[in-house]
Amino acid sequence: MRTRRSLIDLDDLSAADLAYIFERTRAFEKRPPPETLKGIACVNMFFEQSTRTFASFNLAQLRLGAQVVNLSPKDISLATKGETIEDTAITLAAMGIAVLVLRHPEAGFPARVAKAFDGHVVNAGDGGHAHPTQALLDIHTLREEFGDVAGRTVAIVGDILHSRVAHSTVRGLVRLGADVVLVGPESFLPDSYAERGVRIERDFDAVLPTADAIVLLRIQRERFADMPLGDDDYVARYRLDAARLERLRPEAIVMHPGPYNRGIELDDVVLEYAGWRYAKQVMHGVGIRAAVLDFLVNGAA
Numbered sequence: 001m002r003t004r005r006s007l008i009d010l011d012d013l014s015a016a017d018l019a020y021i022f023e024r025t026r027a028f029e030k031r032p033p034p035e036t037l038k039g040i041a042c043v044n045m046f047f048e049q050s051t052r053t054f055a056s057f058n059l060a061q062l063r064l065g066a067q068v069v070n071l072s073p074k075d076i077s078l079a080t081k082g083e084t085i086e087d088t089a090i091t092l093a094a095m096g097i098a099v100l101v102l103r104h105p106e107a108g109f110p111a112r113v114a115k116a117f118d119g120h121v122v123n124a125g126d127g128g129h130a131h132p133t134q135a136l137l138d139i140h141t142l143r144e145e146f147g148d149v150a151g152r153t154v155a156i157v158g159d160i161l162h163s164r165v166a167h168s169t170v171r172g173l174v175r176l177g178a179d180v181v182l183v184g185p186e187s188f189l190p191d192s193y194a195e196r197g198v199r200i201e202r203d204f205d206a207v208l209p210t211a212d213a214i215v216l217l218r219i220q221r222e223r224f225a226d227m228p229l230g231d232d233d234y235v236a237r238y239r240l241d242a243a244r245l246e247r248l249r250p251e252a253i254v255m256h257p258g259p260y261n262r263g264i265e266l267d268d269v270v271l272e273y274a275g276w277r278y279a280k281q282v283m284h285g286v287g288i289r290a291a292v293l294d295f296l297v298n299g300a301a
């Protein structure tokens with residue numbers, strides 16, 4: 001039975017929860033966080049590859065003093081021994097595991113586990129569905145830059161359809177009053193996205209001079225069989241390059257959740273741009289994940 005708080009998507013957090021998590025993140029980044037997870041056992045189970053998300057959850061847990069167990073798919077008996085994930089969850093809870101951080105290619109997998117697990121489940125990315133901690137760290141990066149995201153124009157560019165990051169970030173930004181523009185070809189951005197309280201724009205060049213922030217996305221090739229348009233076509237219309245950087249406002253920032261594909265969604269010149277905030281996003285990833293874990297386990301102080 002699920003009795004403790006989990007984070008499956010941003011809807012699980014109230015406005016007050018969001019404010020608390022951002023404030024805690026800032027405090028944790030100023031000085032080393034107190035060991036508020038001392039004696040708390042966490043398991044990280046990543047059924048999909050991950051560099052940033054996995055390392056930052058791990059680091060956040062260690063900095064909070066938690067006990068950490070990392071299980072990779074080859075260690076997990078459900079694949080080969082026929083155990084259901086629900087029974088695995090019951091087993092881990094019986095061992096005293098309090099936190100389960102999950103990444104899985106199937107949308108809805110962490111929500112299913114949360115029903116069976118007597119502990120906290122944190123979604124570290126489920127298929128094309130959601131990636132709430134990435135959304136939180138992206139919004140934190142924007143808040144650190146602009147103070148408040150309300151009224152700021154944030155353009156999210158590329159393969160929105162298959163991006164769990166975009167899905168969670170859009171939810172968060174719309175809730176916080178940002179002006180969100182989604183940019184991409186129809187195959188990556190169906191018109192139905194307009195129902196989410198955002199604007200849709202096909203012409204990246206028209207958006208460039210209006211944006212406070214550009215969020216670039218990787219084409220999630222592992223989530224669909226055939227590329228709906230040629231790479232050359234995509235690059236011509238949507239790659240951020242020197243000419244497009246010139247059209248940005250001088251104070252505009254450029255973000256990317258990573259991993260970025262050089263030559264596809266961005267040209268190498270973007271990595272030298274003064275407003276390139278990728279390293280800041282990665283840095284905030286540790287603080288945000290520490291704040292989320294601390295909040296789920298200990299509540300708001």
Ligand code: NCD
Nearest residue numbers: 052053125131218257258259
């Ligand atoms: C993203 C993911 O895995 O959803 N990366 C991340 O967690 N920072 C985006 C991607 O894979 O392109």
